[in-house]
Amino acid sequence: MADSGSPRKREEKEEEEDIVCLDPSFFVDRSYEMTTFTFGSLELRLLCLRAASTDFDLTGQLVWPGAVLMNNYLSQHPEIVKGCSVIELGSGIGITGILCSRFCKEVVLTDHNDEVLEIIRKNIELQSCSENAHAVLTAEKLEWGNSDHLSGIIEKHPESFQQSSISCLFDTVEKIVRIQAGKCRFILAYVSRTKVMDALVLKEAEKHGLCVEEVDGTRTTISNLEGVIFDITLK
């Protein structure tokens, strides 16, 4: 074993000092080509690289066979995503999400790589000029396993990706309370599991013309979570 003062260690240190660090952009190939892809009766025109020609982590600059498989499948079964909100993970150039946008309400294309996100955004821009554009298309940074990234996306797209059952719950509550013309109240025992859900409950109540009041002295810890009783009435 070589200690820090040994000739070998000194040599290694000198070699390290000789290494010139190149900016990562030195390895980036941005020679994207406009390419036409056909899936059944659907045609997509997107920018992409034709071949991997970089040693940087840029697998997303290319269209992979898995995306072709997925797009063929979805073009044959558009009903799977029709009218839905879709979030795509590891979008690459965005070929699958962009195909979905032909049938969906909203599509969020995600990737962790900033260079890849740039080409996704360019491809999204290209769609805005297309008469086939139906859905709202956006690109967001999402690193798999990063719950902050995911919460950020859910907060930014509440209509699409938050638990839709909350909205349905308040639809029903509002109807019952209105039928009783103010003589009725809704008592909700709420246990907080996520901040996103906490905000959504208040937002949905507001949207339905309901007033939420915390009942004094009811805030408590239950099964390690914070619980509270809300008194919900018509505004």
Ligand SMILES: C[S@@+](CC[C@H](N)C(=O)[O-])C[C@H]1O[C@@H](n2cnc3c(N)ncnc32)[C@H](O)[C@@H]1O
């Ligand atoms: C093999 S490419 C596939 C791209 C595209 N879905 C396709 O099939 O053409 C994998 C993609 O996932 C992204 N990716 C890899 N690891 C990731 C991670 N940990 N979090 C988010 N995205 C990731 C890469 O940047 C790349 O765009």
